Amino acid sequence: MHDAAPLAVFAVLVFGIVVLPGMDMAFVAASALLGGRPAGFAAVAGIVAAGGVHVAAGALGLGLLLAHAPRAFNALLIAGALYLAWLGLGLLRSRSALLAIGPAAPRSAWQTFGRAALTCLLNPKAYVFTVAVFPPFLRVAPEALAGRAVALGAIVTLTQALVYGAVALGATGPRDWLAHSAPRQRAAARGVGALFVVMAGWTVWQGWRV
Numbered sequence: 335m336h337d338a339a340p341l342a343v344f345a346v347l348v349f350g351i352v353v354l355p356g357m358d359m360a361f362v363a364a365s366a367l368l369g370g371r372p373a374g375f376a377a378v379a380g381i382v383a384a385g386g387v388h389v390a391a392g393a394l395g396l397g398l399l400l401a402h403a404p405r406a407f408n409a410l411l412i413a414g415a416l417y418l419a420w421l422g423l424g425l426l427r428s429r430s431a432l433l434a435i436g437p438a439a440p441r442s443a444w445q446t447f448g449r450a451a452l453t454c455l456l457n458p459k460a461y462v463f464t465v466a467v468f469p470p471f472l473r474v475a476p477e478a479l480a481g482r483a484v485a486l487g488a489i490v491t492l493t494q495a496l497v498y499g500a501v502a503l504g505a506t507g508p509r510d511w512l513a514h515s516a517p518r519q520r521a522a523a524r525g526v527g528a529l530f531v532v533m534a535g536w537t538v539w540q541g542w543r544v
Contacts, residue, residue: 344471345489352497357418357457358450360533362498364526365446366505374502376443380450382494387455389487392464393472393479415534417456421449422530425523 352358358381366374454460471486472479 340471341485341489344486345493348490348493349497352493357533358454358494359498359501360529361450361453362501363505364529365450366502367522367526369442369446371502372443373446374505375499376446377450378495378498378502380447380452381454381498382491383447384451384454385460385490385494386487388460388464389483389490392468392486393483412538413456415538418453418530419534421453422527422534425527425530427527 362374362377362381365377369376468486472482
């Protein structure tokens with residue numbers, strides 16, 4: 335029972351981070367808007383999978399290494415921002431209607447999963463979070479470290495699934511309005527593309543302030 339209090343504090347911290355709008359939330363909303371609930375949930379799955387990597391990185395000290403290697407951190411920061419900007423520019427340049435009508439094909443779902451995972455993995459803020467938050471909660475006896483890391487990982491996974499799952503569900507309403515209008519679809523895709531570009535610039539600006 336003595337482990338309940340620190341885990342509850344960790345859960346509150348994780349919820350506070352996940353619920354704030356950012357790269358991951360923008361990707362989930364865009365995927366659900368453009369591809370419906372299957373694409374939205376595929377994006378959620380990709381981000382949750384990448385979240386597991388972040389937990390492992392925190393437990394193994396990779397986040398701490400990045401914090402003390404400014405060049406490595408800045409390279410990760412720029413890579414993540416460039417990737418998001420690349421996705422956004424692709425949507426801005428598109429002249430076709432990008433909204434999928436009907437169930438997403440398995441290949442499309444896997445592509446969305448992969449892009450979501452990569453977007454999350456290239457988000458430097460996640461590694462900063464592991465450096466800032468994980469260490470105090472990993473101060474346990476060596477024999478209890480694995481169990482504590484699993485517990486922290488479960489909290490992160492559940493929080494991401496609930497928050498981003500709700501975003502995927504809520505973002506599909508506008509899709510019904512867009513479904514039968516190619517001009518609206520193109521406008522929505524370009525709006526999302528602009529959002530991605532802005533988020534990329536915001537990520538770089540915020541990252542350099544850390």
